Amino acid sequence: MELYNYFRSSASYRVRVALALKGLDYDYIPVQLVKGEQHAEPFASVSSSRLVPLLKDGDAVVTQSLAIIEYLEETHPLPPLLPADALGRARVRALAQDIACEIHPLNNLRVLRYLTRDLKLSEDDKNRWYRHWVESGLEVVERQLAAQPARYCHGETPTLADCTLVPQIFNALRFDCRTEQLPNVMRIYQTCMAEDAFKLTQPASCPDAA
Ligand SMILES: N[C@@H](CCC(=O)N[C@@H](CS)C(=O)NCC(=O)O)C(=O)O
Structure with a gap:
């Protein structure tokens, strides 16, 4: 998996924590937001919103931090990040x-x-x-x-x-x-x-x- 993100982005940090809690490896792909890299290639052609975080899993692209975490939860259920009830x-x-x-x-x-x-x-x-x-x-x-x-x-x-x-x-x-x-x-x-x-x-x- 590849995580397009930025160190200071709190939405990115949410996903980094979820990946770490689940013990999942990934490639960290930085997108320097203050330099405007979210609007330039190569990120612009992967991301329709031009926002980080963005997770690539093979050819699939998942956006929105909460949706990414829910995707990780469904594909890698342990340890769970959502309660059983x-x-x-x-x-x-x-x-x-x-x-x-x-x-x-x-x-x-x-x-x-x-x-x-x-x-x-x-x-x-x-x-x-x-x-x-x-x-x-x-x-x-x-x-x-x-x-x-x-x-x-x-x-x-x-x-x-x-x-x-x-x-x-x-x-x-x-x-x-x-x-x-x-x-x-x-x-x-x-x-x-x-x-x-x-x-x-x-x-x-x-x-x-x-
Ligand atoms: N609701 C989105 C928010 C994504 C978002 O706003 N990301 C910010 C960084 S925290 C961003 O990429 N900002 C770029 C910009 O404002 O140009 C999520 O949860 O992923």
Whole structure:
């Protein structure tokens, strides 16, 4: 398998963690987003969205980080990243989507660039935008984790929800977001970061890290 990704991309980091948790080997293909490589060849002809991550498995192309992780889950079921029960699976997917669908799209590189380049917002205003959506979005996650506390987001082993949470915290810390109102989120983040699957795939450990 080949993973087209970028060290600082949190959506890419989700997939790197899932691959590591499942012990799967892959070729790391860097796509330098800040240099615009997502819009150039060879990536442009593989990717219709021009977004990373993108997984190639043989001739097949899989996009969207959560769909990639679900694909890995179905093709390599062990260790499972989704609970055995339907309600548990729904909760884990909802937690992942609270981050991947409600927070991340508002703070993507192209959105932040549109704010500053097209709408002429200042760096300060852009950062306020960023922090607002991350902090309020993570408070939603915190309330859910507080309602059903466990070692990880759901239960005693990492799931799709942890694969999604940890990269978002990396971004939150990078942009100086407030985290003191997130005790369960930060406890789970620390628990995950003590594990190789999260630690060895973090942005600073990637081959393309600046
Ligand atoms: N929903 C997509 C999001 C993908 C995405 O937004 N990727 C970002 C990096 S985290 C990207 O490639 N940005 C390139 C750009 O904004 O030009 C997923 O989960 O895979």
